[in-house]
Amino acid sequence: KAGVTQTPRYLIKTRGQQVTLSCSPISGHRSVSWYQQTPGQGLQFLFEYFSETQRNKGNFPGRFSGRQFSNSRSEMNVSTLELGDSALYLCASSGYIGAEAFFGQGTRLTVV
Amino acid sequence: AQKVTQAQTEISVVEKEDVTLDCVYETRDTTYYLFWYKQPPSGELVFLIRRNSFDEQNEISGRYSWNFQKSTSSFNFTITASQVVDSAVYFCALHSETGANNLFFGTGTRLTVIP
Numbered sequence: 001k002a003g004v005t006q007t008p009r010y011l012i013k014t015r016g017q018q019v020t021l022s023c024s025p026i027s028g029h030r031s032v033s034w035y036q037q038t039p040g041q042g043l044q045f046l047f048e049y050f051s052e053t054q055r056n057k058g059n060f061p062g063r064f065s066g067r068q069f070s071n072s073r074s075e076m077n078v079s080t081l082e083l084g085d086s087a088l089y090l091c092a093s094s095g096y097i098g099a100e101a102f103f104g105q106g107t108r109l110t111v112v
Numbered sequence: 113a114q115k116v117t118q119a120q121t122e123i124s125v126v127e128k129e130d131v132t133l134d135c136v137y138e139t140r141d142t143t144y145y146l147f148w149y150k151q152p153p154s155g156e157l158v159f160l161i162r163r164n165s166f167d168e169q170n171e172i173s174g175r176y177s178w179n180f181q182k183s184t185s186s187f188n189f190t191i192t193a194s195q196v197v198d199s200a201v202y203f204c205a206l207h208s209e210t211g212a213n214n215l216f217f218g219t220g221t222r223l224t225v226i227p
Contacts (some may be wrong), residue, residue: 031213043203043217050170056212094213098145098164101215103157 002027005102006091013111018079022105025072025093033101034066037088046089049074072073081111114139116206118218125194126226133189133221135204141165145207146180146187147215152200160202163187194225 005024013019025032034046045058049068066076072093078085088108092101117139125131137146148160161171163180171178175192191198201222205215 023121033213033215035215035217042219043215045216047215048212048214050212056210056214059216069131072130090155092157092213092215097211097213099160099213100147100162101213102159103149105154105156 004091004093004102004104007106008107009105011107011109013081013109015081015083015111017081018077019081019109020075020077021089023074023091023104024053025074026102029093029095030072031096032072033092033094034076035090035092037090052066081095083107083111086111114206114208114216116204116216116218118204118221120221122222122224124224124226127196128193130190130192131194131223133155133202134222135218136205137185137187137190139206139208141208147207148178148189149203149204149205150181150200151203151220157203196225198226199223
């Protein structure tokens with residue numbers, strides 16, 4: 001069974017640009033969550049999607065958005081990039097609420 | 113409010129020593145789930161264990177064991193006879209009944225096992 005796949009693995013962007021990250025969950029999982037990991041703030045929840053609907057959102061500005069497709073694949077978008085957006089972005093998929101979350105290898109975004 | 117505290121930022125042990133990683137959580141919910149994850153240098157979070165709030169039974173899996181105590185709101189993780197491959201950052205996480213899947217993570221404990 002394939003795990004969670006995130007693409008791309010590495011990205012370098014310039015301030016002010018926008019970026020789209022992709023996540024393919026484990027087959028059969030309809031819940032996809034996104035997390036940002038930075039040395040200063042640790043692991044922080046961004047948002048969670050289930051059956052194409054956003055069920056919960058963390059405390060991030062509106063520049064951070066996401067969506068989920070009918071095949072459960074998810075994308076997150078960050079517009080008007082800032083230096084502080086440099087981080088490891090992790091995607092996780094779960095089978096149901098409260099179930100263990102399985103994480104992808106992450107996308108390391110560097111904003112210069 | 114949900115909160116997870118991992119007071120140990122870094123721990124170093126010599127190979128074959130036992131080590132315990134502490135985790136203290138806060139939640140007002142009666143139904144919740146606790147997790148431990150391992151993050152090796154590659155960056156991926158590897159699931160280790162899930163425990164629900166109604167099951168205080170301790171668990172052992174090979175060299176790993178977990179001690180869940182609701183009375184002290186703790187969910188500690190012990191590695192017996194540590195090995196160099198155990199070197200990683202370990203995260204404790206909490207999920208409460210929010211109607212969605214979002215985890216509150218502790219700040220992590222970096223474990224270094226010295227050969």
